[in-house]
Amino acid sequence: MATIRQLLGAAAPVCVSCRDCALKPICLPAHLPGDEARALEAAVERGRHLPAGATLLRAGEPMSALFVVRSGSAKRYSVTLDGAEQVHGFVLPGEAVGLEGFAGGHFTCEVSTLEPLSYCRVPMSKLEQLMERLPGLRREILRLLGQALEESQRLRGELAQSDARGRVAHFLADLSQRLARRGLSPNEFRLSMSRADIARHLGLTLETVSRALGTFKREGWLRVRARDISVLRPDALAALGGLPA
Amino acid sequence: MATIRQLLGAAAPVCVSCRDCALKPICLPAHLPGDEARALEAAVERGRHLPAGATLLRAGEPMSALFVVRSGSAKRYSVTLDGAEQVHGFVLPGEAVGLEGFAGGHFTCEVSTLEPLSYCRVPMSKLEQLMERLPGLRREILRLLGQALEESQRLRGELAQSDARGRVAHFLADLSQRLARRGLSPNEFRLSMSRADIARHLGLTLETVSRALGTFKREGWLRVRARDISVLRPDALAALGGLPA
DNA sequence: CGTTCATTTGAGCCGACTCAAAATGGGTGG
DNA sequence: CCACCCATTTTGAGTCGGCTCAAATGAACG
Numbered sequence: 001m002a003t004i005r006q007l008l009g010a011a012a013p014v015c016v017s018c019r020d021c022a023l024k025p026i027c028l029p030a031h032l033p034g035d036e037a038r039a040l041e042a043a044v045e046r047g048r049h050l051p052a053g054a055t056l057l058r059a060g061e062p063m064s065a066l067f068v069v070r071s072g073s074a075k076r077y078s079v080t081l082d083g084a085e086q087v088h089g090f091v092l093p094g095e096a097v098g099l100e101g102f103a104g105g106h107f108t109c110e111v112s113t114l115e116p117l118s119y120c121r122v123p124m125s126k127l128e129q130l131m132e133r134l135p136g137l138r139r140e141i142l143r144l145l146g147q148a149l150e151e152s153q154r155l156r157g158e159l160a161q162s163d164a165r166g167r168v169a170h171f172l173a174d175l176s177q178r179l180a181r182r183g184l185s186p187n188e189f190r191l192s193m194s195r196a197d198i199a200r201h202l203g204l205t206l207e208t209v210s211r212a213l214g215t216f217k218r219e220g221w222l223r224v225r226a227r228d229i230s231v232l233r234p235d236a237l238a239a240l241g242g243l244p245a
Numbered sequence: 246m247a248t249i250r251q252l253l254g255a256a257a258p259v260c261v262s263c264r265d266c267a268l269k270p271i272c273l274p275a276h277l278p279g280d281e282a283r284a285l286e287a288a289v290e291r292g293r294h295l296p297a298g299a300t301l302l303r304a305g306e307p308m309s310a311l312f313v314v315r316s317g318s319a320k321r322y323s324v325t326l327d328g329a330e331q332v333h334g335f336v337l338p339g340e341a342v343g344l345e346g347f348a349g350g351h352f353t354c355e356v357s358t359l360e361p362l363s364y365c366r367v368p369m370s371k372l373e374q375l376m377e378r379l380p381g382l383r384r385e386i387l388r389l390l391g392q393a394l395e396e397s398q399r400l401r402g403e404l405a406q407s408d409a410r411g412r413v414a415h416f417l418a419d420l421s422q423r424l425a426r427r428g429l430s431p432n433e434f435r436l437s438m439s440r441a442d443i444a445r446h447l448g449l450t451l452e453t454v455s456r457a458l459g460t461f462k463r464e465g466w467l468r469v470r471a472r473d474i475s476v477l478r479p480d481a482l483a484a485l486g487g488l489p490a
Numbered sequence: 491c492g493t494t495c496a497t498t499t500g501a502g503c504c505g506a507c508t509c510a511a512a513a514t515g516g517g518t519g520g
Numbered sequence: 521c522c523a524c525c526c527a528t529t530t531t532g533a534g535t536c537g538g539c540t541c542a543a544a545t546g547a548a549c550g
Contacts, residue, residue: 078402080402080406080487081487084406086402086405086406088398088401088402099391099394100391100394100395100398101391102387102388102390102391102394103388103391103392103394103395104388104391104392108395109398128380131383132380135373135377138376138383141387142347142386142387142390143347143348143349145347145387145390145391145394146344146345146346146347146348146349146390147348147349148394149344149345149347149348149390149393149394149397150345150348150353152394152397152398152401153333153345153354153397155401156333156397156400156401156404157323157325157331157333159401159404159405159448160331160404160445160446160447160448161325161329161331161445161448163537163538164537164538194496194497195496195497195498196496200405200406201405202405203404203405203406204538204539205538205539205540206496206497207497207498207499207538207539207540208537208538208539210497210498210499211498211499211538213497213498214498214499225547226496226497226546226547226548227496227497242325242326408505408506409505409506439527439528439529440528440529440530441528449506449507450506450507450508451528451529452506452507452508452529452530452531453505453506453507455529455530455531456506456530456531458529458530459530459531470514470515471514471515471516471528471529472528472529
């Protein structure tokens with residue numbers, strides 16, 4: 001089975017302009033009028049790469065730029081006082097990274113790659129200049145932040161009120177729907193993160209995540225082989241995970 | 246013991262200008278240069294009031310304005326498909342409400358008052374006009390959103406990795422620190438929300454919240470009489486709640 | 491083909507939930 | 521001002537889900 005990177009890598013060759021990028025419909029310029037998109041495009045640094053397991057950005061670092069993932073996937077996390085890893089979420093192609101940085105001008109969580117990653121970079125200095133004169137871009141950045149906030153709160157609610165199976169179902173259904181929006185198969189995918197990462201994201205132990213997957217398999221909702229997932233009953237997963245189908 | 250409203254009500258008489266408002270150092274204009282603050286002030290509708298138990302805004306409503314609480318407190322929540330209430334958080338004086346609305350132009354959670362509330366209102370139409378020409382205001386709104394996002398993620402992390410006592414400790418320590426930043430006593434306050442609200446916020450049952458408070462009392466960290474709280478060991482609470490003292 | 495890491499599976503325990511009842515406090519009307 | 525009533529909060533007993541510790545299986549890589 002192909003990884004997310006392989007699938008998207010094929011569709012998004014390196015260094016094309018935003019206009020020709022496969023991610024265009026889900027990336028920053030998606031909601032911008034033509035002239036604004038062109039102006040933004042001129043400020044974007046494209047075609048940057050990182051190997052698997054590399055660090056894209058570190059907590060405390062000044063927010064020098066906004067990043068948008070183009071292919072591959074990454075893990076957003078922070079390290080607590082006692083050394084434990086809190087996984088805030090996973091980043092897919094077309095998603096922006098580092099938005100929390102707007103709070104204080106520096107990043108507040110670590111982002112590291114789960115697979116080889118390619119991304120675009122928009123320097124903050126240029127972004128601020130552009131926001132001065134592009135009303136659509138202003139709205140788009142606000143929209144992005146609002147969405148991230150909404151998403152974060154939704155997830156918090158899920159954590160607060162679901163049991164282990166509900167959380168894992170939510171995770172899978174959400175991932176599936178995000179993949180679908182990116183034009184990838186929502187029912188056949190390979191997880192780029194470990195069970196331990198999923199567990200730390202959902203506030204569970206890796207054993208509990210494994211057992212939840214086991215029961216979904218036994219009930220015929222999934223086929224699971226290591227990190228390869230086939231979703232047989234997306235409706236059931238979404239319902240249990242508190243998401244609309 | 247005085248309620249938050251009574252305490253702040255005395256310090257923030259109705260309808261003063263932003264320049265004379267007691268909340269000035271923690272409100273929107275706090276980080277704006279003088280001329281920008283004056284321009285924003287002209288757009289603000291002040292001196293609005295609601296009784297306890299009223300609804301300030303409703304999910305699905307178009308985002309017509311940004312709200313800033315001036316005195317009193319409110320509960321942010323949403324209602325899930327199965328009718329349960331997810332409490333996202335509590336709003337204190339000087340805090341903005343409805344930021345998630347930037348995602349799609351309409352509010353996504355309900356906000357209702359826990360005490361009589363007074364607030365200011367900034368119409369979105371005027372806010373957008375002002376953002377066109379005030380770079381400081383642009384930065385400030387982005388900062389606000391970034392902060393809300395950061396806060397939401399921090400809380401999610403806490404939920405994911407703490408047990409019941411840790412969550413309640415976090416809640417109290419956080420509330421205490423927010424009160425302190427508003428110039429109120431961080432160690433003597435009255436909770437405006439019920440145990441059930443706290444429980445739904447923290448993903449616990451009200452009995453568990455009550456028991457956690459009971460153990461803190463028994464250990465000499467708190468004095469608790471119904472909704473009146475005296476914090477005797479803020480350091481211990483902060484440590485257990487994963488917050489810096 | 492062997493080594494190593496990730497994942498699954500099992501057994502026992504503990505903390506938070508559920509259901510139920512008692513106590514406390516705030517508010518109201520006499 | 522007092523007594524009563526109601527909602528809220530506290531406390532108790534028993535159950536269950538998820539955690540911990542441990543071992544076995546499976547997959548990936550050289």
